[in-house]
Amino acid sequence: MTETDKQARGARTALVTGGARRIGRALAVALATEGFNVVIHCRSSLAEAAQAAEECRAKGVRAWTVCADLARTPEAEALVGRAIEAAGPLDALINSASIFPKDTLADAPLEAFVANFRVNALAPLALSRAFVRQGREGAIVNLLDARMLLYDAAHAAYHVSKRAFFTLTRMMALEFAPRVRVNAVAPGLILPPPGENESFLEKHAAQNPLGRWGTTADVAAAALFLLRSPFVTGQVIFVDGGFHMKGRVYGA
Numbered sequence: 630m631t632e633t634d635k636q637a638r639g640a641r642t643a644l645v646t647g648g649a650r651r652i653g654r655a656l657a658v659a660l661a662t663e664g665f666n667v668v669i670h671c672r673s674s675l676a677e678a679a680q681a682a683e684e685c686r687a688k689g690v691r692a693w694t695v696c697a698d699l700a701r702t703p704e705a706e707a708l709v710g711r712a713i714e715a716a717g718p719l720d721a722l723i724n725s726a727s728i729f730p731k732d733t734l735a736d737a738p739l740e741a742f743v744a745n746f747r748v749n750a751l752a753p754l755a756l757s758r759a760f761v762r763q764g765r766e767g768a769i770v771n772l773l774d775a776r777m778l779l780y781d782a783a784h785a786a787y788h789v790s791k792r793a794f795f796t797l798t799r800m801m802a803l804e805f806a807p808r809v810r811v812n813a814v815a816p817g818l819i820l821p822p823p824g825e826n827e828s829f830l831e832k833h834a835a836q837n838p839l840g841r842w843g844t845t846a847d848v849a850a851a852a853l854f855l856l857r858s859p860f861v862t863g864q865v866i867f868v869d870g871g872f873h874m875k876g877r878v879y880g881a
């Protein structure tokens with residue numbers, strides 16, 4: 630999109646949580662490429678957030694960074710207001726920040742369930758409600774996980790929190806219509822978890838029908854499709870090579 634195209638479409642602004650690194654960063658840069666001004670939220674990755682903002686500005690849009698720990702309720706509840714203070718009204722909210730600790734149902738302390746629930750489900754709810762309170766049209770895209778339809782026994786507390794976020798996505802789509810659309814992208818095998826490398830992706834590629842892993846660009850393309858689609862709400866796009874159809878699917 631040329632500079633003139635971007636100006637002709639008017640400045641739209643998006644807030645991307647967890648936008649400093651990995652998938653969140655790819656989403657932020659894709660939005661900038663699409664002509665959105667971008668507010669990049671981070672918790673601890675300040676330098677990466679500044680670099681991501683620079684990368685967005687290089688696309689010809691405006692970009693800001695804002696830090697908040699979404700495990701702290703007051704910070705989660707204040708984040709949208711702070712983004713609006715910096716950038717003006719928001720047109721899009723991308724809830725991408727999350728935690729992904731390993732644990733099991735048998736052993737995880739109850740506090741682990743609370744911690745996952747706070748960051749992965751309740752903070753996005755707080756942000757989404759603040760976004761809706763602007764009283765203007767807009768769209769929200771939530772980052773779920775393709776494993777949520779199966780049983781991710783090695784990440785029990787995370788799994789429960791993403792299932793809750795899935796339910797919240799549908800509840801919000803109903804409650805926030807017609808002014809705000811709420812959709813989700815459920816990635817599958819995209820990036821190795823922190824501490825793992827490409828061999829992790831090679832090891833797991835055969836688990837999905839397409840037999841490979843996807844890219845952050847695949848996730849961004851789905852998110853942009855949802856933002857551009859005015860008659861779509863309550864939808865989840867699985868960007869997972871078909872993984873969600875395999876194994877012990879429940880509650881679909």
Ligand SMILES: NC(=O)c1ccc[n+]([C@@H]2O[C@H](COP(=O)([O-])OP(=O)(O)OC[C@H]3O[C@@H](n4cnc5c(N)ncnc54)[C@H](OP(=O)(O)O)[C@@H]3O)[C@@H](O)[C@H]2O)c1
Pocket residue numbers: 646647648649650651652653670671672673674675697698699700701724725726727728729748772773774775815816817818819820821
């Ligand atoms: N990677 C995959 O292949 C994959 C697969 C399925 C689903 N997903 C979903 O896609 C989304 C993005 O995935 P990802 O792998 O890019 O995520 P990630 O690297 O695990 O985390 C993204 C960001 O979340 C932020 N974050 C964590 N705890 C936070 C807190 N308490 N407060 C505020 N921010 C916090 C971190 O920000 P700082 O770095 O600034 O601390 C981090 O950079 C997530 O929702 C994930 O569940 C990813």
